[in-house]
Amino acid sequence: MSRALVKSDSTATEEMLTQDLLRQSLKSCQTPGETNFEASAPHVFVIMGASGDLAKKKIYPSVWWLYRDRLIPENTMFVGFARSDLTMKEIRDKCQPYMEVKEAEQERYEQFWELNCYVRGSNDTQRDFELLNQKITEVGTDRANRIFHLAIPPSLFVIVTSNIKKFCMATKSGWTRIIIEKPFGRDSESSSKLSNHLGSLFKEEELYRIDHYLGKEMVQNIIPLRFGNQIFEPTWNRDNIASVFISFKEPFGTHGRGGYFDEFGIIRDVMQNHLLQILCLVAMEKPCSTAADDIRDEKVKVLKSMDELMLDDVVLGQYVGDPEGEGDAKDGYLDDPTVSQGSATPTYALAVTKINNERWDGVPFILGCGKAVDERTVEVRIQHRDVDGDLFHGQTKRNELVIRIQPDRAIYYETYGTSYKGAKLPLAYERLILDVFCGSQMHFVRSDELAEAWRVFTPLLHKIQNEKPKPIPYKYGSRGPEEAYKKLAENDFKYSGSDKWSKPSHEVCM
């Protein structure tokens, strides 16, 4: 668990490092009381929606890397399922640009595809699920453990999970695990309906709700950083910390995804899940162990200590085109033909939240996220209170601990740039899918966590939906609405911009 702070051998090759990290991840799954995979048992990994975007960009590549590095059982078989009339060759071709295969891996890569097959079927047809079940049994025997990754639109979650339950569950000694992608509903009511439906079919231990931010290296390292050493914890409280800012910035707009985005908006897309999960890890108390439920219990306590958000707590923005910008930057959010005319959906949001407990009373935890802004960064900035009797009369920068999650990974004082230079770290999906094989739910969202997260945001989301407050326009590529920076200042956060000391890498940190 404390790998964050351990420098790796500088001679380690990229591949070794990736494998090492995942092996550590494997080891860390082996918490007493949790199931590890039995390497000898057959496993079948089923990709529902195998013809889709997520499947080709994230799921097939991740399972290939896990197979390549021998991190999942050798006798794992992969079955794709979707309505499209596709051959395995066509699926392979779609995935090809994302698979990153080296010359020396070619033979293993061929073996990987030989373990794959595809079943064409409809999501609501009993017969097709019976055929899927037959195929799973044929390739994996009737003893196989089964993982179903639901890479399908949320509108299909109910019917597909019902059909899996009726026709495709593991029999005999095998287990079944279901991976679900966000969005998990759009407010408290719809999320609770989905949770009730899933709860009526599966035990919580069988459900793996993915928030891919929980698979990111630096997010996984917040717990070891806080609780694995003596440096930070003694000052990690309201006596020493003035404010915390968790921010997500992307330099591109929603072009091409406008249809989806317009229905959800930036709060549901990023803030209510990714940023809130990070907040929980930063704010939680020390869990009594690293077992998944002990950690999730602490996260739930943080959420329960938070008030519901009001309109006054937020600044909302929407990007407009920059006539002097290049390419997509010329277009504003509303220029996307898939966005409804005059839409008030925010593409930028800043929210001031409070955690009403002994450790954090009065400390603003500010969440900020924006599309089409000036840079690609995700970071946590923890600002310490100003010192009494300041020798430098405010001339120095406020003491700030930065945990940078993207694009490069860094903790000021402890830099990843040197120790992991040039190394390819395992991607979030790779880690998370491996966790599912291991039965480790530490980095997945539990249903009560989800319910609390929606409780905090639902009144605000309904207010926005009903009153349609006009979001503040900000220019594509700018730093976002100035009102957001005023709000930061009002909440004891002294913004000094992102540090440019670390060269932004183009490495994708997913």
Ligand SMILES: NC(=O)C1=CN([C@@H]2O[C@H](COP(=O)(O)OP(=O)(O)OC[C@H]3O[C@@H](n4cnc5c(N)ncnc54)[C@H](OP(=O)(O)O)[C@@H]3O)[C@@H](O)[C@H]2O)C=CC1
């Ligand atoms: N794409 C991404 O980067 C990310 C996606 N997600 C989540 O992952 C899930 C899948 O996303 P993504 O792959 O982009 O989705 P897609 O739109 O690509 O859909 C996946 C597959 O589902 C089937 N499908 C799509 N629409 C329908 C429909 N109306 N009725 C029946 N089948 C349909 C299609 O297969 P066929 O027609 O062959 O049956 C399609 O290939 C979603 O829950 C999404 O929110 C989460 C994070 C990132």
Ligand SMILES: O=C1O[C@H](COP(=O)(O)O)[C@@H](O)[C@H](O)[C@H]1O
């Ligand atoms: O879930 C989502 O995340 C991506 C950002 O993910 P990252 O790993 O590239 O930082 C975001 O672009 C997308 O809108 C959202 O749905």
